[in-house]
Amino acid sequence: MKWIPTALVLAAAALLPLLGGDFYVNLASQILVAVLMAASLNLLVGYAGLTSLGQAAFLGVAAYTCAWTGVKLGVSPVVAAGLACLMTLAVSALFGAIALRASGLGFLMITLAMSQVVWGLAYRLVAISNGDNGISGIVRPSPLGLSLDSPGAFYWFTLLVVVLALWFIAILVRSSFGATLAGTRDQPQRMAALGHNVWLIRFAAFMISGFLAGIAGLLFVWYNKYIHPSALSMTASAEALLAVIAGGSGTLAGPVVGAAVVVLLKNYASAYVERWNMMLGFVFLLIVLFLPEGIVPGVKRLLGRGR
């Protein structure tokens, strides 16, 4: 019976474009992209025990590759998407090889420094990225000849992609690979003594995480039809990390809830408060000080206590 809540949420999500207006449908698309971003990061933070502060770099690499090849080279959206995936995998391999020389806070500092370098490139490498002007004029793909230009159609497409990705993550973390990954998180030395290649397991997780963030980047750039360096700023990486921590790292539902909370906060609160960054900072403080385990485990604990 554990599948009933999931099925209800899915059904409600699928029916949304029939019930809500364009504003809500677009907001839901944004939430879905943030969910995929947070879920990809959760693979590292929650399951591999590697806290990265540079996840937005992968979103940015995919989005910029897709935008640049599509707009400046004029390739079709599908080819652009393929190139973006390849590029994201290549950058993930490079970053993973460097960052995984360390773990813990060293890993965090290296991922942060590297993603800031990508962010700096997006600003400075004007010949490719258009710098502060960003790249506009990106065309959404039309899979099987279906146009994705209406908010509802794009939402359904995004929902399909994100649900497939989440399903993949759910299978992955319950597989023997997931168990080994959790082993390298909790007891890296014992895992190494048992003959597991800890580095390779972490590297695989890093690649998968980067690839999924790249998929989120494709959805992001298709949704906005525009890309700007701010999409890969430290704030963007921090928002993804906040979504993971707030929802509950190392749980499947955590990043979904966390990302929804962060996007809704950002959209609704910024209508009343002008200063989103300051609020983001305070939310970080409050979550870490008062709800360190996250919303999903916290609520579970409260429900368990009630029984």
Next chain:
Amino acid sequence: MQFWIVQTLNSLALGGLLFLLASGFSLIFGLMRIANLTHGAFFMLGAYLGASLLRYDHDLGLWVSALLAGLAVAALGGLLERFVLRRLSRNPLGQVLVTLGVSFIIADACLMAFGGDPIPVPTSRALARPMFVAGFVFPTYRLVVLGVAILSALALHILLDRTRIGAMIRAGVDDPAMARAIGIPVSRLFTLTFCLGAGIAGAGGVLAGPIFSAYPGMDADMLPLALIVVILGGVGSLMGAFVGSFIIGFIYTFGIALVPDLAYVILFLPMIIVIALRPRGLFGRLAA
């Protein structure tokens, strides 16, 4: 020739500023195992405080305003350590997230208080005047910044290696549990070190003002440079921070001047090489 001399001087000045930023970061990380992501924001806050102090009273002078701004930022750092980070002493990830959150709060508060336009920080006329040596023009102020960085490095070296309190800090770095057991007030040292690191960053920000101006986003520009410096030099090592600062100062300055589009990638290279060959950094004793 003039180009190379001026760029060398710019590199040395940037290296000096980076040392003022990175030495505190490295000390805090070495002693407390906290990756203090607020450090870039402390630097920027110092620059803004210095700019407003000098604007409020022109006669105050750069040195007094650097001192005042440094003290103010040190006090803020002390409050952060004492009332927030202390509560999370068993949760290193939580500490990083809190420092990140506080850096967003400080950055946004600066934007609110000082606006979005860069605020230039004036220097006194004596410091602004160029120097003529052997027919070449030297910007005096850059030399002064370099001098300040070298003096601070010496002072920190003496403090850490020649004084009783420095010996206690080093003991705390090497083995906090044992240091506590033999009666060293480790938690008071934590607060002190945090204040010291934050204060140096704040004062460094004021000194950076005449070169960079105080501008929004300064924190996000400076923090990765500081991270790269300490990754390169080795966390917890003063010597590492010193050498790393000047390496990055040179690479960044010449990178911007010679290949402006790729300066960020070049910055990345020494870090990759060091991490590949010696993950603990050039002078580090701790694995990060």
